[in-house]
Amino acid sequence: MKLRTLHFAPARVTPGMELAKAITDRDGHALLASGTVLDAEILDRLIRRGVESVAVFVQDTRDEETIANELRLAEERVGAIFRGPGSPARAVLHAAVLSYRRESVK
Amino acid sequence: MNPPRLDELPSYADTLPSLPEVVNYLIRSLKDDGADVDTIASHINADPAITARLLAAANSVGSGLSSRIHSAKQAFIVLGVDRIVGIILASALIHRFDAGGTGFDARQLWRHSLGVACCARVLAEQSGINPDAAFTAGLLHDIGQLLMYTTSPLDYVQALELRRNEDISIVAAEYAVFGYDHAQAGQALAHTWKLPRDIEEAISAHHAPDESGTEMGNLIHVSEVLSHALDLGEQPNNLVPDLSELACAALGLSWAKFSGHFAEIEARYDGLRLALGL
Numbered sequence: 363m364k365l366r367t368l369h370f371a372p373a374r375v376t377p378g379m380e381l382a383k384a385i386t387d388r389d390g391h392a393l394l395a396s397g398t399v400l401d402a403e404i405l406d407r408l409i410r411r412g413v414e415s416v417a418v419f420v421q422d423t424r425d426e427e428t429i430a431n432e433l434r435l436a437e438e439r440v441g442a443i444f445r446g447p448g449s450p451a452r453a454v455l456h457a458a459v460l461s462y463r464r465e466s467v468k
Numbered sequence: 469m470n471p472p473r474l475d476e477l478p479s480y481a482d483t484l485p486s487l488p489e490v491v492n493y494l495i496r497s498l499k500d501d502g503a504d505v506d507t508i509a510s511h512i513n514a515d516p517a518i519t520a521r522l523l524a525a526a527n528s529v530g531s532g533l534s535s536r537i538h539s540a541k542q543a544f545i546v547l548g549v550d551r552i553v554g555i556i557l558a559s560a561l562i563h564r565f566d567a568g569g570t571g572f573d574a575r576q577l578w579r580h581s582l583g584v585a586c587c588a589r590v591l592a593e594q595s596g597i598n599p600d601a602a603f604t605a606g607l608l609h610d611i612g613q614l615l616m617y618t619t620s621p622l623d624y625v626q627a628l629e630l631r632r633n634e635d636i637s638i639v640a641a642e643y644a645v646f647g648y649d650h651a652q653a654g655q656a657l658a659h660t661w662k663l664p665r666d667i668e669e670a671i672s673a674h675h676a677p678d679e680s681g682t683e684m685g686n687l688i689h690v691s692e693v694l695s696h697a698l699d700l701g702e703q704p705n706n707l708v709p710d711l712s713e714l715a716c717a718a719l720g721l722s723w724a725k726f727s728g729h730f731a732e733i734e735a736r737y738d739g740l741r742l743a744l745g746l
């Protein structure tokens with residue numbers, strides 16, 4: 363089964379989840395390598411170190427139709443909130459958010 | 469009755485509850501790198517309501533911790549001064565100014581403000597700006613809306629209805645009804661409250677940063693737009709405001725690069741929302 367990479371606050375992480383990206387502290391020092399399985403003790407340490415977001419692997423149980431539907435809804439929502447005219451800078455942000463949403467749904 | 473003129477607004481500041489003493493102290497100590505834990509903890513302990521909310525929020529952030537957090541000082545030691553200061557400010561402001569009533573959702577406003585604060589913190593971390601001051605400026609940037617609602621609830625609800633019915637910006641709707649907007653109202657309030665100058669400037673500039681061109685004004689403007697773009701706060705009729713080219717350029721911002729932080733911002737916002745029960 364396919365794995366997705368999702369970002370969570372440490373309080374939302376369940377022990378047993380596997381890190382999808384290495385974690386560094388605010389000064390850029392490596393704390394944990396990608397692939398580390400998070401147990402209660404490690405989560406405890408991350409919270410104490412001030413880590414507010416971690417990327418973990420999650421099993422993707424969605425079928426293709428669900429993914430296509432989520433993609434359509436995400437694209438529609440981005441189109442709706444960026445309705446109306448704006449500066450070129452807003453258009454660049456619009457493109458960046460659309461690309462981010464498409465990647466997140468995959 | 470007509471809504472108060474802009475120059476009359478500061479005299480209405482008394483209609484809002486005053487800033488809790490601990491919030492005043494914390495905002496003033498933001499620039500003090502050496503703020504020591506014992507002094508901050510003693511200020512917090514003087515306010516039992518804030519201590520109780522701090523412990524609830526700290527235990528929620530640290531729900532994976534092996535032992536529970538029982539005191540303000542322990543919260544600082546376990547979770548770090550930066551994070552606790554942010555949590556206390558947000559929690560104290562949200563509960564003190566939980567105004568709201570028919571047609572005005574104060575908690576929705578605070579969710580939005582928390583979203584802007586999270587964007588501001590991450591943008592500040594990447595731009596070499598003080599992240600704690602940025603977070604606080606983000607939390608307070610729309611305080612003018614609360615003042616306008618509190619002084620003239622019916623007029624403010626009329627502005628909100630105008631915004632919804634005409635699909636225009638909140639600033640345009642406020643101008644149509646009041647003759648001024650919440651950025652101006654917020655600046656007047658920040659001045660009355662004697663908030664730090666960069667925070668006052670950020671409140672004033674968040675919809676029109678090019679007029680002042682200050683660093684914090686640019687940062688909060690971009691954070692405001694980004695928070696809408698990432699749908700933080702989930703306003704049903706969310707509309708991404710226009711984005712200043714100059715503000716992006718002044719911050720040296722590349723969206724292609726910074727979009728690598730979008731997922732992190734969403735996770736951090738979610739964690740704080742969880743902690744604050746918003």
